[in-house]
Amino acid sequence: MIKREKRRYLALTVVTEQPPSEEAVLDAVQASIHRLFGEYGASRANLRLIKNRTEKGQIVVCCSHKALEQVRAAIASTTVIDGKVGAVHMLGVSGTLKALSKKTETN
Amino acid sequence: MKRFADLNLRAPIEDMNKTENMVRKASELGYSLVAIPLPFNIAKEQISQLRKLCSEEKLHFAARVTFAPKSSNELLQSLRRYRRKFEVIAVRCDTKDVARQAAKDRRVDLLQFSVTSLRKRFFDEAEAELASQALASLEIELAPLLQLTSISRVRLLSRLTREVATATRFKVPVTVTSGATEELLMRGPHDYAALTTLFDMRLSSALGTLSDNPWGIVERNRKKLSADYVAPGIRVVGRLADD
Numbered sequence: 096m097i098k099r100e101k102r103r104y105l106a107l108t109v110v111t112e113q114p115p116s117e118e119a120v121l122d123a124v125q126a127s128i129h130r131l132f133g134e135y136g137a138s139r140a141n142l143r144l145i146k147n148r149t150e151k152g153q154i155v156v157c158c159s160h161k162a163l164e165q166v167r168a169a170i171a172s173t174t175v176i177d178g179k180v181g182a183v184h185m186l187g188v189s190g191t192l193k194a195l196s197k198k199t200e201t202n
Numbered sequence: 203m204k205r206f207a208d209l210n211l212r213a214p215i216e217d218m219n220k221t222e223n224m225v226r227k228a229s230e231l232g233y234s235l236v237a238i239p240l241p242f243n244i245a246k247e248q249i250s251q252l253r254k255l256c257s258e259e260k261l262h263f264a265a266r267v268t269f270a271p272k273s274s275n276e277l278l279q280s281l282r283r284y285r286r287k288f289e290v291i292a293v294r295c296d297t298k299d300v301a302r303q304a305a306k307d308r309r310v311d312l313l314q315f316s317v318t319s320l321r322k323r324f325f326d327e328a329e330a331e332l333a334s335q336a337l338a339s340l341e342i343e344l345a346p347l348l349q350l351t352s353i354s355r356v357r358l359l360s361r362l363t364r365e366v367a368t369a370t371r372f373k374v375p376v377t378v379t380s381g382a383t384e385e386l387l388m389r390g391p392h393d394y395a396a397l398t399t400l401f402d403m404r405l406s407s408a409l410g411t412l413s414d415n416p417w418g419i420v421e422r423n424r425k426k427l428s429a430d431y432v433a434p435g436i437r438v439v440g441r442l443a444d445d
Contacts, residue, residue, distance in 0.1 A: 110385070110386060131400065164396050164399050164405065165396075165399075167392070167393060167396030168393075168396040168397050168399060168400055170393065170396075171348075171389045171393035171394065171396055171397050172347070172348055172397065174348050174349070174386070174387075180386060181386065182385075182386045182387070182388070182389070184231070184389070184390060184393070185390065185392070185393060
């Protein structure tokens with residue numbers, strides 16, 4: 096039996112002059128992963144958009160748990176989002192969406 | 203729980219609003235200590251004002267100065283004059299002569315090297331050996347890593363990997379700082395720790411470079427700067443009242 100891949104859910108918040116779309120943020124982070132770790136690294140990261148908590152200004156993405164540190168480094172090194180200067184901060188990381196929302200609520 | 207520190211928050215102190223925003227951001231990101239580089243001739247009142255601003259945001263503040271001497275004599279003069287005024291002393295080593303002097307001087311806390319001109323990075327084995335016998339720590343600023351692009355970033359990463367390996371081999375402590383000049387370049391301590399894995403640092407050591415090492419420097423210097431300090435291992439524990 097093939098083992099299910101473990102995931103990590105990451106809650107992100109974006110700092111820019113104009114709030115970008117969630118796809119633009121995901122593209123910026125993907126581009127950053129690509130720049131730092133190449134195509135192989137990007138394929139291992141398996142980054143996907145989960146949901147957009149617009150009311151809180153947060154975006155939730157998920158990645159492979161094996162590539163968490165690479166994704167974190169890529170998120171930290173993101174400086175341009177949708178052609179504008181910005182920054183992406185990570186609010187929390189967890190193995191389940193339920194635990195993640197608990198974590199980000201308490202912070 | 204780890205206490206994180208940023209020993210190089212380059213806030214523009216002439217613009218107090220911007221400084222306040224950066225200090226607030228540092229507190230939000232989870233730091234408990236920030237050191238802001240200050241000019242040599244800063245008034246004590248201005249330092250107190252910054253200390254007050256940080257304490258309002260529940261942050262410890264450390265006064266830092268960065269010397270950029272042209273010769274080792276100039277460095278010695280500056281150290282003699284200003285060591286007792288600042289809690290953190292960093293030396294920007296642009297010549298080999300200055301780098302060697304700074305590495306062996308026990309009054310120097312941080313060794314800083316150029317990020318744009320890699321020929322001016324003198325952190326080799328000889329430098330590491332000198333630093334390991336003194337108290338100096340290798341400072342790695344991460345803001346340039348965010349700003350540089352393509353080949354210059356690749357070269358810097360490659361050089362940092364080599365320097366971190368040398369520092370580890372000679373047991374020279376490494377201190378990671380932000381070097382952020384604006385809010386958009388500031389990142390949380392865990393994000394910086396993830397970035398340091400790019401130059402082959404283990405995550406546990408990376409967290410140490412953002413917490414134990416910088417806090418160690420500040421606490422050691424605060425002890426030395428206190429009125430009770432006499433010499434290494436000797437301090438005043440109480441005073442008898444005069445008759």
